Amino acid sequence: MWKQVFKHFCRAMVDFVFPTNCFCCHEEKVTHFLCQSCVDQLVLADIYMQEGPQSLLSSKKAFIHNHLKPEMIYSGYAFEPVGPAVSLVKHLSLGNKVQKTIGSFVLLQIHRLSWPFPDLIIPIPDPGNYPFGVAKQLSFFHKSQIKKKIRKKNFILTPEGLERKDHYCLSKKFTVSGLSILILSIHPLPQEEIYHLGQSLVDRGAKNVCFFSVLSN
Numbered sequence: 613m614w615k616q617v618f619k620h621f622c623r624a625m626v627d628f629v630f631p632t633n634c635f636c637c638h639e640e641k642v643t644h645f646l647c648q649s650c651v652d653q654l655v656l657a658d659i660y661m662q663e664g665p666q667s668l669l670s671s672k673k674a675f676i677h678n679h680l681k682p683e684m685i686y687s688g689y690a691f692e693p694v695g696p697a698v699s700l701v702k703h704l705s706l707g708n709k710v711q712k713t714i715g716s717f718v719l720l721q722i723h724r725l726s727w728p729f730p731d732l733i734i735p736i737p738d739p740g741n742y743p744f745g746v747a748k749q750l751s752f753f754h755k756s757q758i759k760k761k762i763r764k765k766n767f768i769l770t771p772e773g774l775e776r777k778d779h780y781c782l783s784k785k786f787t788v789s790g791l792s793i794l795i796l797s798i799h800p801l802p803q804e805e806i807y808h809l810g811q812s813l814v815d816r817g818a819k820n821v822c823f824f825s826v827l828s829n
Contacts, residue, residue, distance in 0.1 A: 636699040645703070645710065650696040656721050657692050657828060685810035687823035689800060690714075690721045701798060701826060704742040711742065714826055715749025718796075722750075727822055730794035732757045736780065736801070737764045743796045746826065750794075761786050762795070762809065780805055782812050789817030800825040 633639065634647040646654065691697035703710050722729065733756050735743035747758050761783045780801070793813055795801075801809075801823060810821045 635703050636696040645700065645713065646696055650699075654691075654696045654700075654717075656690055656717065656724065684814050684818070685806070685821045685823075686727075687800070687806060687825075688721070688725060688727075689825045689828040690718050691827050693827045693829070697827065704745070704798070705740055708745065711745035712749045715746040718746060718824065718826060719750055719753060722794075722822075722824065728792045728820065729754050730756050730822065731791040732759060732788065733794045733796055734759060734761050736762060736795065736797035738798060742798055746798075747796050750796075756794075780809060782809065782816075787816060788813055790819055791817075792819050793821045795821065795823045797823075797825045799827055800829055 634650055635645050636650040636653075637647060639647070700710060700714055704714070733747045733750060735741075735747045735758065737760070738744075744758065744760070750756065751758050762780050763783060764778065764780055795809065806823050810823065813821045
């Protein structure tokens with residue numbers, strides 16, 4: 613009896629670490645995450661450009677804040693939050709292979725947008741460190757630096773004192789003069805965070821700042 617239980621446990625662990633069913637439809641047996649039918653549905657989002665990255669527009673959710681300098685700060689994403697793309701993101705915890713797969717699609721989307729490839733990639737802090745794993749794939753192809761220079765804080769200082777609010781801030785004594793920067797996240801940052809971080813980097817001398825997320829809202 614115990615041998616059967618142990619065998620069942622081992623099989624369950626192997627299926628968890630090396631899944632044999634499609635991540636998305638869970639029906640067809642596969643060797644690389646998704647079945648062919650789901651791969652065919654994995655389509656990069658259509659983000660429309662007008663004369664270069666300084667005028668990034670989207671029919672849906674790509675965003676340019678009215679107060680940003682549009683020739684220096686812009687944003688975009690790789691996938692709409694539906695179907696196989698969401699399934700891949702949910703399985704980022706399985707390790708490098710999934711992160712490399714997503715990183716390849718991010719790389720392709722950046723080239724589609726004709727964005728200048730960054731000198732520096734800054735991953736947004738994440739409990740699973742997943743943006744860093746995706747960033748390593750981008751860095752592998754273009755030899756960009758990766759630096760963890762954005763921190764997450766839980767309080768902000770107001771005239772009334774400390775107020776509990778999650779937000780991101782740049783590390784101190786961090787210079788980016790003349791660099792093209794890519795801020796990489798799994799989900800898009802709020803508009804106020806894009807404005808705050810983007811303007812802070814421009815004030816420190818960044819050539820341009822691109823905010824890129826794997827999924828849109």
